[in-house]
Amino acid sequence: MTNTKAKLADLSDPLKIFQARFELPDNVIYLDGNSLGALPKTVKQRVAKTISEEWGEQLIRSWNTADWVHLPQRVGNKIARLIGAPEGSVVAADSTSINLFKVLSAALGLNAGRGKIVSEKENFPTDLYIAEGVAKQLGKGHQLVLADRPDDIPQMLDSDVAVLMLTHVNYRTGYRHDMAAITRAAHEKGILVVWDLAHSAGAMPVDLTGANADFAIGCGYKYLNGGPGAPAFLYVNPRHQGAFNQPLSGWFGHRSPFNFETGYVPSEGIEQYLCGTPQVLGMVALDEALSVWDDVDMEALRDKSIALGDYFIEGIDAFSAEYGLELVTPREAEKRGSQVSYSCENGYAIMQALIARGVIGDFRAPDIIRFGFTPLYLSFADVEKAIAILQDVLKTRSWDSDAYRVLGAVT
Ligand SMILES: Cc1ncc(COP(=O)(O)O)c(C=O)c1O
Numbered sequence: 292m293t294n295t296k297a298k299l300a301d302l303s304d305p306l307k308i309f310q311a312r313f314e315l316p317d318n319v320i321y322l323d324g325n326s327l328g329a330l331p332k333t334v335k336q337r338v339a340k341t342i343s344e345e346w347g348e349q350l351i352r353s354w355n356t357a358d359w360v361h362l363p364q365r366v367g368n369k370i371a372r373l374i375g376a377p378e379g380s381v382v383a384a385d386s387t388s389i390n391l392f393k394v395l396s397a398a399l400g401l402n403a404g405r406g407k408i409v410s411e412k413e414n415f416p417t418d419l420y421i422a423e424g425v426a427k428q429l430g431k432g433h434q435l436v437l438a439d440r441p442d443d444i445p446q447m448l449d450s451d452v453a454v455l456m457l458t459h460v461n462y463r464t465g466y467r468h469d470m471a472a473i474t475r476a477a478h479e480k481g482i483l484v485v486w487d488l489a490h491s492a493g494a495m496p497v498d499l500t501g502a503n504a505d506f507a508i509g510c511g512y513k514y515l516n517g518g519p520g521a522p523a524f525l526y527v528n529p530r531h532q533g534a535f536n537q538p539l540s541g542w543f544g545h546r547s548p549f550n551f552e553t554g555y556v557p558s559e560g561i562e563q564y565l566c567g568t569p570q571v572l573g574m575v576a577l578d579e580a581l582s583v584w585d586d587v588d589m590e591a592l593r594d595k596s597i598a599l600g601d602y603f604i605e606g607i608d609a610f611s612a613e614y615g616l617e618l619v620t621p622r623e624a625e626k627r628g629s630q631v632s633y634s635c636e637n638g639y640a641i642m643q644a645l646i647a648r649g650v651i652g653d654f655r656a657p658d659i660i661r662f663g664f665t666p667l668y669l670s671f672a673d674v675e676k677a678i679a680i681l682q683d684v685l686k687t688r689s690w691d692s693d694a695y696r697v698l699g700a701v702t
Contacts, residue, residue: 297671300598305591309667312583313516320673320680322652325490325630325663328516328580337579338572346571362574363522363543363565369581370515370524373589374488374507375498380529382561383522383574387489387510388417390525391456393537393564394506395425397527398454398483399433400535405453409444409482412437415462418487422456428538441466445476452482459497460490460628463655465620467491467628471502478503489513492524494629494665495596496589499526506531514629514665517577525564533559541566583667595666597624599674600631603662606678607633614685619659630663637690639702641681644690650677654702 301307314330315321321329345353354360366383374381384390399408408422419435426433433453438444448455455477460467474484483505491497493514499507505528511521536557542548543565546556557563604622611618616633635641635658642654652662662677684690 294675297602297675300602300671304595304670305588306595306666307670309583309587310670313668315668318649320650320677321668322650322662322664322677324516324665324668325494325513325628325661326653327512327519328493328514328665329668330518331516331580331583333582334516334518334576334579338576341572341575359569359571359574362571362578363569364562366522366574366578366581367524367561369578369584370492370509370511371526373497373515373584374492374509374526375496375500375502376507376526377500377529379561380532381524381526382564383511383524383577384565384569385523386520387487387508387523388421389539389566390508390523390564391418391421391485391487392425393539393566394485394508394525394527395422395454395456396429397531397535397537398485398506399425399429401531402453402481402483403431405451405481406432406434407449407452408433408435408454408456409447409452410435410437410456411441411444411458411461412439413461413463414456414458415487415489418456418458441468444473448477448480448482450480452477452480454483454485456485456487458487458489460494460630462490463619463632463659463661465490465627465630465632465661467621467626470497470504474502474504490628490630493584495593499528504528511573511577515577516580516583518573518580520573521577521580522570522573527561527564532561533557533563537564539566543567543569587667592666596629596664599664599666599669599671600624600627600629602671603631603664603674603678606675607631607681610682610685616660616685629665630661632659632661634658635660639698640690640692640695641684642702643695644684644692645677645681647695648680648684650680656702 345357363382367381371381486507488509492509507526511517540555544563621627638660
């Protein structure tokens, strides 16, 4: 039975109309849109049409007739509206990791002469791995210096730091940095800032222009609902465009790719950050998925995201101590993104038992169970049911089974 509080919250939810736009199986409460967004219904038809008509019938002509060739810019402009970036400053391409390689290389090139990249120990591993790789590749002895905690970052910003590279919302804890304040503090020391928006694009309003961010990257398959392995995106502040060449100098970043010139001359615009042929099917799925956002009020989205998170935290508070669940996400709404995580013993088995009951979240080693709140397709009644099922799984110890200890390749 849904209690009155959840019912009232659902009745007055201005975003409830959006749930019908997504394909969601019955008996599933999907709390993993922060990892793979749900399927927007119209994506199915759009991709099918692209395959049967554009690829099947029009064949190679579709690069022009269906304008496949400009998908990276078109999709980029749709994403730009969600992250406070001007037209022409965002492209969709490649993966987040590859885009980080491009923008981090560019940022280090713009701040040559400085020796450090600052980030956090808790940053998503791919960001740290790519930074290690870029530093090695440049061969100029760049040092990657990692903060133990977010509060340590301001005192690490000195005149030898070239780039501060942070993820806006932490993938594990859901901690959210104050993008504007940190960017300002870094700029005061002449440091360029690269933001990873994997857990913020489509989860909340983001204002890259207001924060005067230098570069940003992010995923298409999480809150943007572009589908598994969807193209990622990257943002370059217009004041840096053309100031430095990114190193993956493929032909799609060339000023005129179809002139087939011998030497590389980069495009002056954001296209310079493209590399090779766009992944059309993935790009089309992401393009269609982004059309949902035309009607979304981003402030209402953030309000609902906070309310869903608060509702979940309060519900779990009633039994978390009894079962050893420790909240690792900040309680203060302004310090968190759109996910809530707990550390606990047997977290993997607990998550598998939850999934078996239709509550899909995920597990991040060594001990975090993670629940994402996607305001477009979650209701307060869903959250209430998820709380009750979690309590039941813990009370009955239904997780305590060998079947739930078998580790999948993806957790
Ligand atoms: C913060 C962050 N950055 C990057 C990625 C993934 O990058 P890629 O799309 O290259 O796999 C993730 C994936 O979960 C992430 O959480």
